[in-house]
Amino acid sequence: MKRLIGLIIILTITLGVAYYVSQNLTPQKSLHPLGKFYLKNSYFGDYSAKSPEAVTSIVWDYRGLDTLFETAVFFIAIIGSLTLFRLSKEQSEEAKQGEPKRELPEPVCAVTKIIVAMILAVSASIALHGQLTPGGGFQGGSALAVAPLLIIAAYSKYALEKNGLDKTRAIIIRSIGLLGIALTALTPLLVKGYFMQNQPIFPGKALGAPLGGSLVYYNLFEYLAVGAGFTAVFLLLSIPEEKFRKFLGVKQ
Amino acid sequence: MISLLWSVTIVSLIVTLIISVYGIAAKPNLVKKLIALTIFGDTANVLVVLLGYRVIYPVKPPILPVWKESALQSFLNTAVDPLPQALVLTAVVIGMAVNILIAFAIIQIYRIYGTLDVREAGRFLPNLLRRGE
Numbered sequence: 001m002k003r004l005i006g007l008i009i010i011l012t013i014t015l016g017v018a019y020y021v022s023q024n025l026t027p028q029k030s031l032h033p034l035g036k037f038y039l040k041n042s043y044f045g046d047y048s049a050k051s052p053e054a055v056t057s058i059v060w061d062y063r064g065l066d067t068l069f070e071t072a073v074f075f076i077a078i079i080g081s082l083t084l085f086r087l088s089k090e091q092s093e094e095a096k097q098g099e100p101k102r103e104l105p106e107p108v109c110a111v112t113k114i115i116v117a118m119i120l121a122v123s124a125s126i127a128l129h130g131q132l133t134p135g136g137g138f139q140g141g142s143a144l145a146v147a148p149l150l151i152i153a154a155y156s157k158y159a160l161e162k163n164g165l166d167k168t169r170a171i172i173i174r175s176i177g178l179l180g181i182a183l184t185a186l187t188p189l190l191v192k193g194y195f196m197q198n199q200p201i202f203p204g205k206a207l208g209a210p211l212g213g214s215l216v217y218y219n220l221f222e223y224l225a226v227g228a229g230f231t232a233v234f235l236l237l238s239i240p241e242e243k244f245r246k247f248l249g250v251k252q
Numbered sequence: 253m254i255s256l257l258w259s260v261t262i263v264s265l266i267v268t269l270i271i272s273v274y275g276i277a278a279k280p281n282l283v284k285k286l287i288a289l290t291i292f293g294d295t296a297n298v299l300v301v302l303l304g305y306r307v308i309y310p311v312k313p314p315i316l317p318v319w320k321e322s323a324l325q326s327f328l329n330t331a332v333d334p335l336p337q338a339l340v341l342t343a344v345v346i347g348m349a350v351n352i353l354i355a356f357a358i359i360q361i362y363r364i365y366g367t368l369d370v371r372e373a374g375r376f377l378p379n380l381l382r383r384g385e
Contacts, residue, residue, distance in 0.1 A: 014267050015260065022259035027307035035304065035333035042334075043316050044324060052316035054334035059341060070342040077349035081356045134313065138345040226345060233352055237359075248363055 038062060050204035051131040051212030059136060060218040064196040068185060071222065075178060078229040082171070085236045091247050095239045096166065100159035112154040119147045127223035131212030137219040141226025148231045157238040170232035177225030184217045258307060265302070268295045282358045282368045286351065293347045297340045304333030 031039070041047045042054040049057035059067050087095060102109050127140025151160050160166075188197040202213035272295065275288030305311075314334035316327055358368065365373050 010267065010271075014263055018260040018263040019256065021263060022256040025255050025259050027255055027258040029306055029308050031306070031328070031331075031333055032304075032335070035335050036328060038334050039314055039328055039331055040324065042314075043319060044321055052319060054314040054316075054331075055338045055341065058334055058338035063338065066339075067342055070346050073346050074349045077346070077353045080353045081349075084353075084356045084360055132315075134315065136341070138341055142345060142348070229349070230352075233356075237356075241363075245363060250364060250366075 049198055049212060049215065050210065051215050052210075053131055053133065053212070055134070056130050056136050056215055056219070057212065060215050061196075061198045061213070064185070064198075064218075068181070068196065071178070071181060071225070074226070074229070078174070078233060081233050082236065085239075085244075087247060092167070095243055095247075096158070096161050098156070098158040098240075100156060100162050102154070103156055104154050109154050112150050116147045116150055119143060119150070123147070123223070123227070127219050128216065130219040131215040132210065137222025138226055140219070140223040142230070144223065144227030145230030145234065149234050152234060152238045157235055160235065165231070167232050167235045170228045170235065173228035174225050174232065177221045177223070177228065180221030181218060181225065184214055184221065187214075254307060262299075262302065265295055265299050269299075280369050280371055282361065282370060282373075285370075286354055286358060289354070290347075290351055293343075293351075297343055297347075300336045300340050300343075304336035306332055 038054050038058055042049055042057045043052045047062075049061040051057040051061075123140045123143035123146075125140075126135035126143055127137050130136030130140070148160055148165065185196045188194060188201045191201055193201050196214075198213040198215070202217075203211065204213055205211060269292060272288045272292040276285055276292065279285055279288065308330070310330055311332060312327070312330040314331045314337070317323065361373055362368055365376050367373055
């Protein structure tokens, strides 16, 4: 009852303030000039990114440096997580010892197999069509990371590791992705362009498919980096609690 | 009516921000602090997206539907601002990575100290520092 009164007071105050504010508030109907510039120039215009998707062209072209540093923040956050849970060589070998077994009933596992395949296809589509439709490397990578998570839930993490996707491989894939981003950003310097320049160095179209210049490469590499980075983290999180307490030397 | 709904949206988001800041400061449990932090981050993201929204009908996503220069004007009249969306897009994934880092730290604190309460965990810390001298 006491909580309910607090809730009602908050609701009343919110609605009252909202009513008071609404008398002098006109909802926003026009575009900001900067937004208009991006919408105009995304596909046509002198500063074109050759991509009809304005959001992706901002993320990887107009504001590419911002995204590069945000990727650096992502990189450091994942490295920090891996460092907090670091294991010695013997310990990580011991963490891999276990039987891949079905932890959930048969129908759940069968459905998981189908859904994992679908998630892989959908996440690749999100990432590789990022220059045409809503989506891109970040979203595709986050969707990709759901697939190993589902396998861990339905089959346990040993199934994933027995099939070749262990923590080291995930970190290697992630490093390949980050290296690809860095190399794509440095490529324009070879032909006397600017750092992270898109047009006219990268081809806007290939075989009739619009690529958006460098956007498709950035999206592909970011997809790998985000997906594999989260996979490595999930693999570490799924180490059983008893094993980890043994490694740390704390009692139950 | 529309301006009332618009202001209800904005004010309720700001109230959510205030409540989540209260949660971060006042709750002693680390997991509850993390939950409040994620609510804070998501609300901030929604507020930023709201900055670029246009209260018109019809309103379209910032993707060029027809690749002709003649279609550009009607596109400009209906599309929302792409810049806040682009800023939020990266912020969501970065926020998730930073949340994972905090979650890892909380799990490790629980394993070592056996408690999630900051008042109890704080009592262990001076002993730990003294031992290292």
